[in-house]
Amino acid sequence: MAKLTIRDLNVRGKRVFLRVDYNVPLVEKDGQMVITDDTRIRETLPTLRFLIEQGGRLILTAHLGRPKGQRESSMSLRPVAGRLADLLGCPVNFADDCVGEKVESLAGELPPGGVLLLENVRYHQAEEKNDPAFAGQLARLADVYVNDAFGAAHRAHASTEGVARIVAARGGQCAAGLLMERELKFLGDELENPARPFVVILGGAKVSDKIKVIDRLLEKADTILIGGAMAYTFRLAHGEKVGKSLVEPDHTGTALAAEEKAKKLGVNFQLPTDTVIATPVDTGKVNKKGRPVFEFVDVRTTKTGIPDDAEGFSIGEETAANYARIIHGAKTILWNGPMGMFEDARFAPGTNAVAQAVAEATQKNGAKSIIGGGDSVKAINNINLGDQVTFMSTGGGASLEFLEGAVLPGVAALSDK
Ligand code: ADP
Ligand code: MG
Numbered sequence: 001m002a003k004l005t006i007r008d009l010n011v012r013g014k015r016v017f018l019r020v021d022y023n024v025p026l027v028e029k030d031g032q033m034v035i036t037d038d039t040r041i042r043e044t045l046p047t048l049r050f051l052i053e054q055g056g057r058l059i060l061t062a063h064l065g066r067p068k069g070q071r072e073s074s075m076s077l078r079p080v081a082g083r084l085a086d087l088l089g090c091p092v093n094f095a096d097d098c099v100g101e102k103v104e105s106l107a108g109e110l111p112p113g114g115v116l117l118l119e120n121v122r123y124h125q126a127e128e129k130n131d132p133a134f135a136g137q138l139a140r141l142a143d144v145y146v147n148d149a150f151g152a153a154h155r156a157h158a159s160t161e162g163v164a165r166i167v168a169a170r171g172g173q174c175a176a177g178l179l180m181e182r183e184l185k186f187l188g189d190e191l192e193n194p195a196r197p198f199v200v201i202l203g204g205a206k207v208s209d210k211i212k213v214i215d216r217l218l219e220k221a222d223t224i225l226i227g228g229a230m231a232y233t234f235r236l237a238h239g240e241k242v243g244k245s246l247v248e249p250d251h252t253g254t255a256l257a258a259e260e261k262a263k264k265l266g267v268n269f270q271l272p273t274d275t276v277i278a279t280p281v282d283t284g285k286v287n288k289k290g291r292p293v294f295e296f297v298d299v300r301t302t303k304t305g306i307p308d309d310a311e312g313f314s315i316g317e318e319t320a321a322n323y324a325r326i327i328h329g330a331k332t333i334l335w336n337g338p339m340g341m342f343e344d345a346r347f348a349p350g351t352n353a354v355a356q357a358v359a360e361a362t363q364k365n366g367a368k369s370i371i372g373g374g375d376s377v378k379a380i381n382n383i384n385l386g387d388q389v390t391f392m393s394t395g396g397g398a399s400l401e402f403l404e405g406a407v408l409p410g411v412a413a414l415s416d417k
Contacts, residue, residue, distance in 0.1 A: 017138065018047070023151075156410070229341075274315070373396070
């Protein structure tokens with residue numbers, strides 16, 4: 001069912017309770033917390049400007065970090081208010097709590113087009129418990145509810161779910177912001193009836209993380225291309241040697257079942273035909289978490305099994321070329337999960353080649369390309385191709401759950417059109 005969006009609302013003079021994702025990275029500098037990346041704040045500007053132009057009175061709620069119900073000064077949203085004011089070019093009031101009489105009167109005093117940012121909603125333990133009384137307190141600030149924090153929509157918290165239910169029960173409207181609207185469009189509607197061929201690229205570390213997505217997309221895709229460490233569990237399931245690679249022996253059955261389903265549904269299901277491997281050597285050092293640090297030497301490519309002393313780190317050149325050829329023929333592309341441990345430059349070429357092919361298919365062939373998953377987005381941004389794909393999800397865990405076909409509580413709570 002399609003959800004109401006802010007384009008469907010009349011917010012003039014109304015208090016718009018707007019849940020945003022301002023979970024930005026901060027570092028301490030001379031005793032002050034400084035924002036190191038304001039992408040998430042910038043991304044909300046279209047929604048804010050739209051609502052300001054319509055004469056809404058905006059009350060913004062967000063969380064920052066994991067203060068676990070305590071007032072942690074290092075996790076205050078105050079620095080965000082300053083940055084937001086700069087970016088919007090208008091004053092942004094800040095309330096040092098998110099509920100209570102003082103906050104209610106600040107919200108009440110807001111003029112049409114005015115903006116008030118509330119302090120970290122997770123300073124209250126009741127937020128993550130979705131406590132009805134706390135949600136009720138939040139709802140006292142709201143005539144209309146808007147959610148633009150897709151990345152938090154998979155959690156049923158007071159600010160993402162409870163408050164919306166209360167507003168709706170009073171007969172108020174609950175709508176998606178512009179960011180949320182795009183996420184629902186590209187991860188939802190566009191994949192429901194994709195232009196064909198529909199090619200799905202799946203990688204990342206674990207089969208167990210992605211099996212639900214594989215299972216659902218097998219029913220929609222024409223081709224599935226597998227990469228990342230996930231491929232080695234498939235290899236192991238076929239009785240091949242995987243050396244010291246990251247595998248999940250408990251999930252070989254899952255892997256075989258997926259291949260079986262692909263065969264039954266006539267999906268072209270491809271595994272890598274070559275692998276970039278290296279030999280791990282214990283450095284004798286330990287990392288911050290107390291785990292041994294390895295160095296990877298003797299980087300090479302194998303087309304057969306992975307030797308006992310070696311570990312697989314990426315798809316090889318042959319696989320990358322084959323995948324690129326298939327991607328060039330696609331009309332819809334969904335990519336979730338890098339093709340290898342791209343954080344190390346020696347293992348990045350396979351992932352980069354796939355990213356390049358996705359960008360080319362989008363730019364030259366008019367394919368629609370949709371990227372889900374935090375690390376996949378990072379991989380694309382690493383080589384500055386972010387603006388050459390159709391859509392990059394901001395959702396992380398929420399994107400994955402949505403792709404699995406799960407109903408996200410923060411989405412379910414929005415009003416139907
Ligand atoms: P996304 O965030 O896009 O959903 P995942 O979190 O599932 O992706 O997987 C990304 C991680 O998987 C990366 O940190 C990457 O280093 C790791 N990875 C991929 N291939 C391998 C491999 N062959 N060996 C070890 N780690 C890998
Ligand atoms: Mg990840």
